[in-house]
Amino acid sequence: MSDLRDLYQEVILDHNRSPRNFGxxxxxxxxADGHNPLCGDKISIAVKVEDGVLTDVRFEGSGCAISKxxxxxxxxxxxxxxxxxxxxxxxxxxxxxxxxxxxxxxxxGKLAVFAGVRDYPARVxxxxxxxxxxxxxxxxxxxxxxxx
Amino acid sequence: xTGVARTESEDSAHVLDETRIREQFPILTSMVGxxxxxxxxxxxxxxxxxxxxxxxxxxxAAENANIHRGVYQLSQVATDAYEGARAKVARFLHASDPSxxxxxxxxxxxxNLVAQTFGRSTLGAGDEVVISxxxxxxxxxxxxxxxxxxxxxxxxVPISDQGELDLDELDVLLGPRTKxxxxxxxxxxxxTVNPVREVVERAHAxxxxxxxxxxxxxxxMKVDVRALGCDFYVVTGHKLYGPTGIGALYGRRxxxxxxxxxxxxxxxxxxxxxxxxxxxEVPHKFEAGTPHxxxxxxxxxxxxxxxxxxxxPIVAHERRLLEYAxxxxxxxxxxxxxxxxxxxxxxxxFVLDGVHAHDIGTIVDTEGVAIRTGHHCTQPVMDRFGxxxxxxxxxxxxxxxxxxxxxxxxxxKVREVFG
Ligand SMILES: Cc1ncc(COP(=O)(O)O)c(C=O)c1O
Numbered sequence: 001m002s003d004l005r006d007l008y009q010e011v012i013l014d015h016n017r018s019p020r021n022f023g024x025x026x027x028x029x030x031x032a033d034g035h036n037p038l039c040g041d042k043i044s045i046a047v048k049v050e051d052g053v054l055t056d057v058r059f060e061g062s063g064c065a066i067s068k069x070x071x072x073x074x075x076x077x078x079x080x081x082x083x084x085x086x087x088x089x090x091x092x093x094x095x096x097x098x099x100x101x102x103x104x105x106x107x108x109g110k111l112a113v114f115a116g117v118r119d120y121p122a123r124v125x126x127x128x129x130x131x132x133x134x135x136x137x138x139x140x141x142x143x144x145x146x147x148x
Numbered sequence: 149x150t151g152v153a154r155t156e157s158e159d160s161a162h163v164l165d166e167t168r169i170r171e172q173f174p175i176l177t178s179m180v181g182x183x184x185x186x187x188x189x190x191x192x193x194x195x196x197x198x199x200x201x202x203x204x205x206x207x208x209a210a211e212n213a214n215i216h217r218g219v220y221q222l223s224q225v226a227t228d229a230y231e232g233a234r235a236k237v238a239r240f241l242h243a244s245d246p247s248x249x250x251x252x253x254x255x256x257x258x259x260n261l262v263a264q265t266f267g268r269s270t271l272g273a274g275d276e277v278v279i280s281x282x283x284x285x286x287x288x289x290x291x292x293x294x295x296x297x298x299x300x301x302x303x304x305v306p307i308s309d310q311g312e313l314d315l316d317e318l319d320v321l322l323g324p325r326t327k328x329x330x331x332x333x334x335x336x337x338x339x340t341v342n343p344v345r346e347v348v349e350r351a352h353a354x355x356x357x358x359x360x361x362x363x364x365x366x367x368x369m370k371v372d373v374r375a376l377g378c379d380f381y382v383v384t385g386h387k388l389y390g391p392t393g394i395g396a397l398y399g400r401r402x403x404x405x406x407x408x409x410x411x412x413x414x415x416x417x418x419x420x421x422x423x424x425x426x427x428x429e430v431p432h433k434f435e436a437g438t439p440h441x442x443x444x445x446x447x448x449x450x451x452x453x454x455x456x457x458x459x460x461p462i463v464a465h466e467r468r469l470l471e472y473a474x475x476x477x478x479x480x481x482x483x484x485x486x487x488x489x490x491x492x493x494x495x496x497x498f499v500l501d502g503v504h505a506h507d508i509g510t511i512v513d514t515e516g517v518a519i520r521t522g523h524h525c526t527q528p529v530m531d532r533f534g535x536x537x538x539x540x541x542x543x544x545x546x547x548x549x550x551x552x553x554x555x556x557x558x559x560x561k562v563r564e565v566f567g
Contacts, residue, residue, distance in 0.1 A: 004514050008507075008565050039506040039522050040536035062536050064504035065566070123510060 006116035007123070008065065011073070016065035021075035025058040034061075034133030034145040036125055041067045045133045052082050057134070064126050070114060071130035077111050083138050090131045097127045164457070164465040170546050172197040172453075183516030186554045191336045191364060191495055191542035192520055193386045196450075200390055203449035207442045215441055216415055216432075230441050233448030234431070237396050240451040241362075241381060242372040248404065250397040250431040251444050255363040256286040258382030258397035259330070261434060262359055263290040265407040266380075267328065273299035276325045278356075280305040280313055280342075281532050282335040285525040287361045291330060300327075307532060311338035311487040315346060322354050329358045333365035333381075337524040337540065338487030339470075339495030341365065348377040357403065363387055367544065368466060368493045370459040373398050385443060389544075390450030394443030397434075404430040411436040462545045466494045469543055473552045477541075480559050486533050494543040497524075500559070503566050505537040511565055512539075515558035517551075 028046035035042050041063030048056040057075040062068075074093075078086045089111075095102045097117040104112045117127045132145045170176050173195045178185045187195060207229065213220070215227040231246070238246040252258045267290075271277070277291045281304055288302075295302050303321045306314045313331075322329070329351045334341045344360055351358045357379035362371055366383045373381045380403070385394040399407075409416055409427050413436035418426045427433045454462070473496055477483055482501030500508055509521035520540045523530045530536060541555055 004511060004561075004565060007510070013566065039504075040527075040530065041506075042536070064506035066507070120510060123506070126506065 007120055009113045009116065011110060011113045012065060012069040015069035015072040019059075019068055019072040021058045021072065021079075023058060023060060025056060028056075028058075030137045030140055032133050032137035032141065032145060034129050034136070036063070036067065036129050037146060038125065039064060041126060041129055043067065043071055043130055043133050045071070045130065045137045047134070047137055049083065049138075052084075054078050054081055054083065054086060054138075059130065063129070064123075066114075066117065066123050066126040067129050070127045073111055073113070074130045074134060077109060078134065086138060087135065090135055093131055094128060097124050162461050162464055164461040164545065166465075166546075166548050169457070170548075172199070173546050174198060174201070176546060180513070180516035180518075186517040186551045188541040188543065188547065188551060188555060189518050189520045190367075190544035190547075191387075191524070191540065193392070194367060194389045194544050195546070196391070197389055197453050199453050200446050200449045204391060204442055204446045207445050211445075212442075214438055226441060229445045229448075230439070233444040236448040236451050237383075238398075240371070240455065241366075241383070241396075241398050242374055243398050244374065245401065247430050248398055248401050250399065250404070250434040251439050252382070252395040252397050253393055253440070254386070254395040255361060255382045255384035256290075256395075258380075258384075258395055259287055259359070259361065260290045261397055261410045262330075262380050262382075262399075263294045265410050265434070266357075266403065267291070267294045268298075269408055270327050271295070271298045271300045274325055275300040275327045276303050276321075276323065277301075278303045278305060278318070278321050278326055278329045278331075278351075280331055281307045281528050282311065282313070282338055282340060282526065283330075283332055283528070284336055284361065284363065285527070287330055287332060288528070301325075304528075305331075307338075307340075307529075308489075310489045311335065311340045311492070311529075312489045313340070313342050313347075315343070315350070318347065318350060322351060322356060324354075326351075326354065326356045329356055330361070331358065332361040332363075333371075334362075334368065334493060334495075335487065335526070335529070336364050336495065336542075337497055337526040337529045337538065338489065339492035339497070340487060340489040341369070341491045341493050343491070344376050344378060352377065357400075364495075365493075367454065369463055379403055385447040385450065388447065388450050389453060390447040391440075391443045394440045394447050396447070399430075401430065404434070407434075409436070410434045413437045415439075457545065465545060466543055466547075469547060469549065469552070470494055470496070472549055473541065473543070473555075476552050476556050477559075480556060481563070483559070486535065486538050495540065496542070497538040497540045499535050499538055500562065503562055505539040507566070508539045508559070508562050511562045512555065512558035515554065515561060517555050517558045519555070 025046035031046045043061035059071045213223040213226040235246040359380035360378045381398040386392040416436040486497040505521035
């Protein structure tokens with residue numbers, strides 16, 4: 001078992017305590033809801049899009065430290081990115097938290113703190129819920145996203 | 149070792165010998181990383197004593213044959229062992245006769261069996277089934293499916309802030325259209341032990357039969373289906389220190405006789421022609437196809453194991469341990485117990501201020517402590533208490549005060565991480 005501090009890094013604990021971009025988004029263009037039935041995590045993501053660029057991203061909901069921090073850091077990470085760039089980041093993030101051998105892609109920036117999740121397979125879903133939900137929002141998919 | 153069992157002097161015949169009990173469960177000596185395993189997820193499944201493991205391997209090594217079919221000796225040996233296990237389960241639940249015991253895959257299948265046979269043949273449009281807020285999803289969804297199919301309605305008895313069943317409301321909900329009450333004996337997320345006898349009396353006063361979900365109760369206390377007076381009672385083998393994939397349904401004989409079969413196939417028939425098939429008698433009518441022979445025999449060994457220890461010492465040990473654990477956990481800063489009914493057993497669900505249950509689970513696991521986190525397949529209970537999830541420590545006969553001390557120590561680590 002790897003060190004707990006690899007999972008619960010200071011940045012993650014900080015974003016859990018004070019999540020950024022948390023709360024409703026007035027005049028959102030796209031929205032989606034996500035749910036992790038296993039642990040009861042619930043998240044809603046709302047975005048504003050202008051000329052194919054995510055000009056604002058906010059989230060609401062409740063969940064464990066990993067899922068909340070992931071959502072918070074994601075909103076920071078994708079703001080200002082184009083929809084295609086956001087989709088590509090999702091793929092890189094997925095690889096980061098699931099692939100034992102993946103090198104950390106420098107373009108992920110602060111999101112690299114989630115590399116520790118790959119040693120805790122039961123927690124991968126927590127880390128990735130926000131991203132699945134964002135993806136549903138930008139794809140304008142109205143089904144509730146479920147990790148199960 | 150702290151040894152709660154030793155803090156009071158009691159008749160030694162009624163005191164569980166912790167060390168001797170623990171020695172019988174091989175898994176309890178395993179390590180999680182460099183820490184000895186503390187297993188506190190018994191409500192999900194219990195560990196297996198050596199007698200059960202040995203019985204399974206003896207069956208496969210020396211007695212394996214299909215049952216009810218062969219004229220050769222080995223098949224007779226297997227049949228006798230399988231039917232012998234049915235008799236053991238019947239005695240364990242204090243049923244009148246082994247024919248009142250139907251082997252199933254688990255408790256879930258027992259409930260679905262009743263829904264699909266008794267329920268389907270009894271319920272019509274406008275009829276009602278009564279359950280409670282504290283049911284496991286397996287005692288909710290089968291009734292929802294049935295009600296949807298039949299145009300019937302599901303009525304839900306509420307629970308108090310302590311997690312107790314509201315019996316007054318039960319009386320209100322029991323009406324002329326009620327066709328069945330289906331209620332959990334002991335809640336897997338709250339630990340509440342329901343007054344089943346009272347529920348049965350109130351339901352029977354209106355001629356309504358009662359199914360009891362005994363998944364949790366049956367390994368914590370003596371179950372006597374005749375004393376309870378219930379009409380159906382389901383148990384699941386893997387929580388009875390037995391194998392997975394085997395469970396049992398007790399059904400009152402008159403009801404079982406009147407019920408249509410569950411699944412069609414071999415073993416459940418007495419004769420088949422293309423014009424007409426006549427069904428085998430109970431309980432075989434409900435056991436189509438080759439059953440989990442080894443599982444049933446293993447379950448027989450498991451109930452023998454519990455009987456040989458006796459529920460008096462098991463109950464006394466677990467009660468003391470629950471008290472010890474309740475005191476130890478409530479002393480943890482920021483910890484709140486969910487489920488505080490005066491009548492409860494062996495389950496401690498809790499939340500910790502500012503820390504999600506899932507994070508608690510991961511952190512205590514690194515200390516070798518296995519607890520459950522989530523909604524425990526009882527989402528309506530989580531909604532009732534306004535929490536997304538809880539952490540749950542659940543006890544079995546082999547747990548001791550050391551296990552609780554290790555859990556409390558691990559919770560300190562949670563505080564260290566989360567500040
Ligand atoms: C109260 C209760 N009912 C039903 C079940 C379902 O048991 P099984 O999954 O073995 O069918 C469980 C356990 O998960 C339970 O705790």
